[in-house]
Amino acid sequence: MxxxxxxxxxxxxxxxxxxxxxxxxxxxxxxxxxxxxxxxxxxxxxxxxxxxxxxxxxxxxxxxxxxxxxxxxxxxxxxxxxxxxxxxxxxxxxxxxxxxxxxxxxxxxxxxxxxxxxxxxxxxxxxxxxxxxxxxxxxxxxxxxxxPDGFDSLAAYTPQPRGLVNFVGARYPERERLMRVLSARGIPVAAWGREWSRNPWDVLRTRKWKGAGIPAHGDLSRNDYYGVMAGSLATLNVHGNGHDGLSMRTFEAPGVGGLQLIDRPDVADHYDVGTETLVFTSDDELVDHVQRAQREPGWARSIREAGRRRTLAEHTLVHRMQEVVRRWA
Structure with a gap:
């Protein structure tokens, strides 16, 4: 067509x-x-x-x-x-x-x-x-x-090895709080996005006059943030209140082989929790997941690999568009 x-x-x-x-x-x-x-x-x-x-x-x-x-x-x-x-x-x-x-x-x-x-x-x-x-x-x-949203399996990216927990996206209060919690427990973190950035132009256009108190950077292209997620210790995915749907990041982080830490137990509709992705329901559980990933890289790697396999088999944007086109048949 x-x-x-x-x-x-x-x-x-x-x-x-x-x-x-x-x-x-x-x-x-x-x-x-x-x-x-x-x-x-x-x-x-x-x-x-x-x-x-x-x-x-x-x-x-x-x-x-x-x-x-x-x-x-x-x-x-x-x-x-x-x-x-x-x-x-x-x-x-x-x-x-x-x-x-x-x-x-x-x-x-x-x-x-x-x-x-x-x-x-x-x-x-x-x-x-x-x-x-x-x-x-x-x-x-x-x-x-x-x-549901999905993963762009056609995008090219290069993993950027970083021994930290990343967050890429808008700077909402709960996301900022959790990044500070991790940092306070001695876990390296960094955030990307114009609302986190301390670049003068970003500060002016977002009016985020006060920094988040953690390492922060400006916007990334999608290919680049795929690389950040692929190479990081873990990727934080925080939806917060008012979001019923699961974000693109839900499928992108495991899609690039990242270790996803997500605040939504209903991710179980798409992934096996514990073997393909990790869910946290409290600050302590989030910290425990990260510390275990630091201690047991083999365990973290097994989740990364399983999450990527599941994503490529079921959750790409090609899969989503197949459903759209099927409705037109």
Whole structure:
């Protein structure tokens, strides 16, 4: 099929999804709706940083204009919209009247997006990374199914050996607290991401005036943070409250052969806890896992290898896109 992928630019996942679809033999045209040229990029940045309905509306209308052009020019057999809640009703109306196969994949909870049932009802299938949201939508009569995040098995990376626990991502209070807990117990740690960084430009744009008190670095490309996770003693994966779905990191850390420390017991839906990934439910349990990994590298290595095997067998983005395409058959 000729598939139009309409996605945000977020961490280059559009490229990973397109690669997965191409691996399955499809012709893919990609459109990054929040990064379609300099003007669109500027409007998107302003909409995130300036609390103005006028700016937000201008950004949404501009995104929609570009997306409609992409739809007209691509003449696709199918359209996959990733997230997409920033697009206006004009986009969804055009999609409904296009006669093409359609799907939306939501990697955030509905409560943090501006969707209503009428809009989501336009597409053939709504895929959600949130099991709870998928069930709630299905109960309301919408064509919704649960589709977890996955690992980009096509990405190239080089392991970066580091005898520390890493965290890559946004700086939320619980994540910061746990990194400090580990550091206080004498365990080397480091965090990556603009909100952790002490680079003056990062501090200015994130307004995180006070440092976290641990070694911190700026943003990494996805290929580079795959390398950090692959080479570290362990990878901390903290979801915290308000997230029903499991993050991309849940599949990426074991996918690159990293030792994952995750705060979600329901990861057992996808991995065998204790042999393929590690769950912690308290500070002491987290510290115990890390200290055992330091003492028993063979034990840690066995979990890394088993987690990678399971990921490559079941949890890649190619697997996820197989499910999307199957619904279009």
């Amino acid at each position: 000729r598939i139009l992928l309409v996605s945000p630019a977020f961490h280059g996942y559009w490229r990973a999804i397109a690669g997965a679809l191409q691996t399955l033999g499809h012709d893919v045209v990609t459109h990054r709706y929040d990064d379609a040229g300099r003007r669109q990029h500027l409007l998107t940045v302003l909409a995130h940083r300036v609390p103005s309905e006028r700016v937000a509306s201008a950004a949404a209308e501009s995104m929609t204009d570009h997306a409609l052009t992409a739809l007209h020019e691509a003449r696709p057999d199918a359209v996959l919209v990733v997230k997409g809640d920033a697009l206006t009703a004009r986009w969804w109306d055009a999609l409904a009247s296009s006669g093409t196969r359609t799907a939306a994949w939501l990697y955030d909870e509905l409560e943090r997006m501006s969707y209503d049932d009428a809009t989501l009802g336009v597409v053939d299938t709504v895929f959600s990374y949130s099991k709870g949201d998928a069930a709630a939508l299905a109960e309301r009569g919408l064509p919704a199914v649960h589709l």
